[in-house]
Amino acid sequence: MLLLVGAITGAAANPDVKDGCQEKCGDVSVPYPFGIGEQRCAMNDNFFLKCNSTDDGQQLLWFRENMPARNISLRNGTFTVDIGTSFNCYDKSGQKSQFSDQSITLGSGPFTFSDSRNIFTAVGCDSLALLTNENVTFGAACLSFCTTNGTMSKNNSCSGSGCCQTSIPRGPQLKPRNAKRLWANASSYACGMNTNCSYSDNGQGYRCSCKEGFVGNPYLEPGCQDIDECKDPETYPCQGKCRNTNGDYECKCSLGMRGDGKTGCQGFAITTIIAGKCPSHFSSIPVVAIACFDCFQSYIFSTQRTS
Known part of the structure; x- marks a missing residue:
């Protein structure tokens, strides 16, 4: 449940x-x-x-x-x-021999049964199952029956023969509170830093969750912390140079390539290899191999002419 x-x-x-x-x-x-x-x-x-x-x-x-x-x-x-199972058992004469009715108390706290995540299920032939609150102001019911040649379900599935299923209603709702006003009052607002605040599905109060790109417990100080996506390339792919940002990350393709580094880069990367220095009368600054190749070629030609 x-x-x-x-x-x-x-x-x-x-x-x-x-x-x-x-x-x-x-x-x-x-x-x-x-x-x-x-x-x-x-x-x-x-x-x-x-x-x-x-x-x-x-x-x-x-x-x-x-x-x-x-x-x-x-x-x-x-x-x-986990909650117990309610049941009624009858003997061959049709008299009730064993039974158990479940009563569940949630108390006055912020809890209610989820109408979207629970399924009310009854198993048995010619069985009427009821689920109500104490004042019988709302509830759920389903009727199961067996055909002449029908068999009861023996697992968690319900084929429609010998069992029945139905959804349960929402419990009483409280009037929504203004989350912006709660945020202004730090003593009553529960969400920490880098969090989102949203009303709960059942209308009672609000929930806190970490913003995208952040992780942690949204109810505890200092709130949710930034995820360093660059340290987890399997979850956050990057085919270029990764740089972590607050709540996100950047991925730029390598020099000579184009595209989005997060989804894939196209082209040929240019590798900058330092080959050495050109002669002093050309330049004293280290240059890449391709640049120095032209520089060396010019130097060879000039020495040949002078000789």
């Missing part, structure tokens, strides 16, 4: 966490504004998570006490968690 991280209302040197704070819980990275271990490691209570050890020595990251966390993505503004 994917949760959307919505409103961010404050800001915080490690690129991912505050100094002295734990970076991972088990296999899950915990970037700021989230934090574990100490309260100061998170932006506020909404982003403070628990990292507990299991009996076999493994560490599990928990969201809201009962949902194990699997991944946190600042770029996508998502928090992936």
Whole structure:
């Protein structure tokens, strides 16, 4: 299940966490504004998570006490968690023998279920599945059935027989806040230097992201740092002379060639090889081999005439 991280209302040197704070819980990275271990490691209570050890020595990251966390993505503004499965089982007489209804509480923080990244799925024959909020003001439902010769799906795919899928609705939206006003108030604006600010997909608050050509944690000081593209030619190709700039890089083709050095240069490069010095009565400045060739030729002709 994917949760959307919505409103961010404050800001915080490690690129991912505050100094002295734990970076991972088990296999899950915990970037700021989230934090574990100490309260100061998170932006506020909404982003403070628990990292507990299991009996076999493994560490599990928990969201809201009962949902194990699997991944946190600042770029996508998502928090992936595991939730239990609701089920109803019936015996041969048609009586309900086992059942489990799941109730999920996200709390008052800036989290809501992602309507674009989650799929509500029901598996079973002649099954009606419902997903609603506590006040039943919005929800989702789907009905699955089996044909006479139909078979139920036994994997994650849904063929339409013995299962059904539908999207989930957006949760209640808050009124958008003016990000420009928040930027003017440094105490309440969370985005650092070289970042972009955009409203979240679900309408709750805003998100911070690094501008193109910059990398780092947009919520931590000193913000996002410039990428030196010249040090990574596999990702940022350059067939000429590379020069790093703030947020970008320049690539000029070599002397004698033309085109865009980032995509490819055409022509023949001129290699400047220092061959030596011409005689003093011609020039005392080092010149390239081609220039000196003409110079030597003139010198030979002149000596022949004088002899």
